[in-house]
Amino acid sequence: MENDDINLVVNATNTNAVTGGNVLDEGRVGTNGLQTKGIHVWFGKHHVLEDISLDFPANSVTGLIGPSGCGKSTFLRVLNRMHEFIPGAAMAGEVFLDGEEIYGPKVDVTAMRLKVGMVFQKPNPFPSMTIAENVLAGLKLANIKVQDKDSLLEECLTRAGLWKEVKDRLKLSGSSLSGGQQQRLCIARALAVKPKVLLMDEPCSALDPASTLKVEETIVQLSADMTIVVVTHNMQQAARVSDFCAFFLSDGGPGQVVEADRTAVIFSSPSDQRTADYVQGRFG
Amino acid sequence: MSDSTSSSILQEVQPQKPWVNRRQSVRELARPVGIAVLAASVIVLVTGLAGPLGFYLAFIVSFIVVSFIDGMRHDKVKAIDKVMTTLVTAGFATAFIPWASILFTVFQRGASAIYLGYFTHDMAYTSADDELGMGGLSHALVGSLLILLMASVIAIPFGVVTALYITEIKGKLSGVVRVIIQSMSGVPSIVAGLFVYAVVVSRYSFSGIAGALALSILMLPTVARTSEEVLKLVPDDLRSSAYALGASQMATTFRIVLPTARSGLITASMLGLARVAGETAPLILTAYYSAVYSLKITGQPLASLPMYIFQNFSTGTDTALTRAWGGAAVLLSFIFILFIIARVVGRGSRK
Amino acid sequence: MSIATVEKPTAAEPPRRSITNQRNASDKRFRAVVTSGAMFAFVVLALIAGFLLFRGYEVFREFGFGFLTSSTWDSGTGESLQGASYGVAAMLVGSIIVALMAMIIALPFVIGTSLFLEYYIGKKIRAVLVSILDLMAAIPSIIYGLWGYLVLMPHAAGWASTINKYFGWIPIFKVDVKNFDASPFISALVLGLMIIPIASSVTREVYSRAPQDQISAAYALGGSRWGALKAVVLPFGRSGLIGGMLLGLGRALGETVAVLLTLNLVFKVKFQVLASAGGNVASLIASRFGEAGPSEIKALMAAGLVLFTLTLLVNFGASIIVSRSAKVSQ
Known part of the structure; x- marks a missing residue:
């Protein structure tokens, strides 16, 4: 773990911190966790992300922060190849998951997505399924046979912090829950296929403060044995849940990583003035 | 910020689409297609299936089997996905085969009936059995145009007004009117004919007017529903700003709403x-048929393209059937032209 | 301005002014004209029902419920209903059999076409194919009938013969005489083909409104394309599919010419769908109309009323289901 931590510390000798290219240590590529190397994304002619190289150490929480429209959500979708559904999308660079390049020609996309779970901005349980069916939907989709469905169900719902609230109404429709409960149901659904990485796209932006707190607790607990990447607009949330932070910014051109470091460093002594301005709420 | 300089220093990065691999997908498709073609050939040779359709059926079945086996090299999920892709694509493609056959037959067989005089002669002195170089369908073409013109005169104003009631007046009965229009669009065409027969023809006689009345009943719901869609697209801001200028609702409707939606309303009429x-x-049951060119819309039967086809089909001899195909080709071309006008005008309105 | 003058109303609420929206005379006239114009459709529909009832009333009085349960069609002397015998049972059953078979034949193609257009191809090709589909929906039924009789029937009779050879032990595929021309099966093929574009356009519309975020969720869980469609789109679009198919059913029940040209009308209730004998209310009206005397015209009016009622019910059901699915998706 100590080694992993060092890799995210900005190399002070590199003066060109703007591209963020120094954040990823080349030596780390291909080891545990998730690394991106020189990621660019285009939508048609529009260049939306430029040269993002980041390291997400295993069993850590990384917050992606920055103003709207700087490409954080797009970057998140690059990590599980969900952006390629958008017509006109193109990219460059590499993403390594546990040593395997996920854009390689031999990669089975659906099998890769099983290892990378995702939670969306708006809770989106399948309305045609019950709560229990929702949790186990991923297994059904991937045709994975499980010996003991009930215990898996309980385990996932417990880890998502929802078990106590729904254990008596597992047969009800997923859409009968409140917004916060639905979002935790979606987390449980993502957990059921035992992913190594969990991507969360502003998971609390549609929730009330109490539900937000519960989801945040869940994130912290999950990070004990998962790599979590969470996009957030909420500075306090980033400070509360993340171990590392990457600050994205677009000056009208493609989005770039201005600075990536331990969360404490980003919030207390960032090396870039724009980061300081942003985390103190002076813009964005 | 110095991203222009930094990117010029860096090696130029080219956009790629790693998820699109043409060569690989072609290779992945070519092999099962090849195997399926082979299997289908064997099936056609061995079993009773014959002809292009038999081969097509054998090909689809073999392709389903091949794609399942191909998918099973990964796992069951992939196999099912591949089979479903084949089934969905086949479902779509198979539906297109008969349509292609219809278009092909209509224009191929119809072509032998059509000559220049086809559009200037009627069948007054030609019987359906006579050679193809004689007679024509001028009477049917003109009759159809007359009937359609009269039907439009009735159906388009009432259709648009019905749509205006729903979108502009927003009366209490809007919901009811919408249901009525929906029900009306389901009235079987023969029932519309029976109704006009009972009301008009049984008292007077077969006539072009009676035909137009029957068609207008069938046309009204299409015009009303499409117009409603079009009028809904007129932004409410336009109405509000007209009211703010002190315009009455009538002036707003005639000066602002209808002109804005004009091309859409033309599209609605063409589709109707x-x-x-x-x-x-x-x-x-209403206009019936006459073999003679005539512009008289009352008191006597009036020919039309569909009835020309129907009459020639009923005669049933080879030349008569060819005439029926010729009529079908003209009718289909006419409908396609209406459609293209609707599309072109409609596209103009969206810009 | 002094503050003291501002008095708060303590106990009594201020009297409310009603907003009067006095329209000027020309607007009143305008609204009256448009409203009465919109009632035209209502009047026409009522007139259709009224006239058919008025003209067919005698028939229902004469034969009562027997008009629906008997299959004999004998005009007797042709002048009066006495001595004549009319019943639409065979035609009604035939109409329903042909329409239901058309549904069954069309269903897989409707689902395939809708899914293919919405989820298996790109936007540009879709736009072209959808236009073609709209165009196919506009092909007149007489052309479908012409093609069905002259082009399809020689093939389809062969298919029917094959089905009869291998599945003849199933009662509905049995035939008494080995003539497979002009059977309900062939009519149903033609009608099925006619309703594919109609039902597909409704179904595709509803499928396209399936929530994108749920489709994304299915993909993110490692689902294949079919997995996502099965988990999200198909359940979401079920009512749209039912509505679209019911719309097609209404069309198939009321279709006249395509059936008239491809079906051999026989006044006997039959369930042998491959045999060259069937019934159809709409075709009955069109085929008997030419030679009908006064009494038979009345009977045909009554048959029209039966058909009108049947299609009205089916279309009513379809529109309710489609509008409900539209509400759910919003």
């Missing part, structure tokens, strides 16, 4: 016309 131009059943 295309819907009824080929109706045959109601005309059997």
Whole structure:
């Protein structure tokens, strides 16, 4: 773990911190966790992300922060190849998951997505399924046979912090829950296929403060044995849940990583003035 | 910020689409297609299946089997996905085969009936059995145009007004009117014919007017529903700003709403016309058929393209059937032209 | 301005002014004209029902419920209903059999076409194919009938013969005489083909409104394309599919010419769908109309009323289901 931590510390000798290219240590590529190397994304002619190289150490929480429209959500979708559904999308660079390049020609996309779970901005349980069916939907989709469905169900719902609230109404429709409960149901659904990485796209932006707190607790607990990447607009949330932070910014051109470091460093002594301005709420 | 300089220093990065691999997908498709073609050939040779359709069926079945086996090299999920892709694509492609056959037959067989005089002669002195170089369908073409024109005169104003009631007046009965229009669009065309027969024909006689009445009943719901869609697209801001200028609702509707939606309303009318131009059943009971060129819309039967086809089909001899195909080709071209006008005008309105 | 003058109303609420929206005379006239114009459709529909009832009333009085349960069609002397015998049972059953078979034949193609257009190809090709589909929906039924009789029937009779050879032990595939021309099966093929574009356009519309975020969720869980469609789109679009198919059913029940040209009308209730004998109310009206005397015209009016009622019910059901699915998706 100590080694992993060092890799995210900005190399002070590199003066060109703007591209963020120094954040990823080349030596780390291909080891545990998730690394991106020189990621660019285009939508048609529009260049939306430029040269993002980041390291997400295993069993850590990384917050992606920055103003709207700087490409954080797009970057998140690059990590599980969900952006390629958008017509006109193109990219460059590499993403390594546990040593395997996920854009390689031999990669089975659906099998890769099983290892990378995702939670969306708006809770989106399948309305045609019950709560229990929702949790186990991923297994059904991937045709994975499980010996003991009930215990898996309980385990996932417990880890998502929802078990106590729904254990008596597992047969009800997923859409009968409140917004916060639905979002935790979606987390449980993502957990059921035992992913190594969990991507969360502003998971609390549609929730009330109490539900937000519960989801945040869940994130912290999950990070004990998962790599979590969470996009957030909420500075306090980033400070509360993340171990590392990457600050994205677009000056009208493609989005770039201005600075990536331990969360404490980003919030207390960032090396870039724009980061300081942003985390103190002076813009964005 | 120095991103322009930094990117010029860096090696130029090219956009790629790693998820699109043409060569690989072609290779992945070519092998099962090849195997399926082979299997289908064997099936056609061995079993009773024959002809292009038999081969097509054998090919689809073999392709399903091959794609399942191909997918199973990964896992069951992949196999099912591949089989479903094949089934969905085949479902779509198979539906297109008969349509292609219809278009091909209509124009191929129809072509032998059509010559220049086809559009200037009628069948007054030509019987359906006579050689193809004689007679024509001028009477049917003109009759159809007359009937459609009269039907439009009734159906388009009432259709647009019905749509205006729903979008502009927003009366209490809007919901009811919408349901009525929906029900009306489901009235069987023969029933519309029966109704006009009972009301008009049984008292007076077969006539072009009676045919137009029957068609207008069938046309009204299409015009009303499409117009409603179009009028809904007129932004409410336009109405509000007209009211703010002190305009009455009538002035707003006539000066602002209708002109804004004009091209859409033309599209609605064309679609309504295309819907009824080929109706045959109601005309059997109302306008009936006459072999003679005539512009008289009352007191006597009036020919039309669908009835021309129907009559020649009923005669049933080879030349008569060829004439029926010729009529079908003309009718289909006419409907396609209406459709293209609707599309072109409609596209203009969206810009 | 002094503050003291501002008095708060303590106990009594201020009297409310009603907003009067006095329209000027020309607007009143305008609204009256448009409203009465919109009632035209209502009047026409009522007139249709009224006239058919008025003209067919005698028939229902004469034969009562027997008009629906008997299959004999004998005009007797042709002048009066006395001595004649009319019943639409065979035609009604035939109409329903042909329409239901058309549904069954069309269903897989409707699902395939809708899914293919919405989820298996790109936007540009979709736009072209959808236009073609709209165009196919506009092909007149007489052309479908012409093609069905002259082009399809020689093939389809062969298919029917094959089905009869291998599945003849199933009662509905049995035939008494080995003539497979002009059977309900062939009519149903033609009608099925006619309703594919109509039902597909409704179904595709509803499928396209399936929530994108749920489709994304299915993909993110490692689902294949079919997995996502099965988990999200198909359940979401079920009512749209039912509505679209019911719309097609209404069309198939009321279709006249395409059936008239491809079906051999026989006044006997039959369930042998491959045999060259069937019934159809709409075709009955069109085929008997030419030679009908006064009494038979009345009977045909009554038959029209039966058909009108049947299609009205089916279309009513379809529109309710489609509008409900539209509400759910919003």
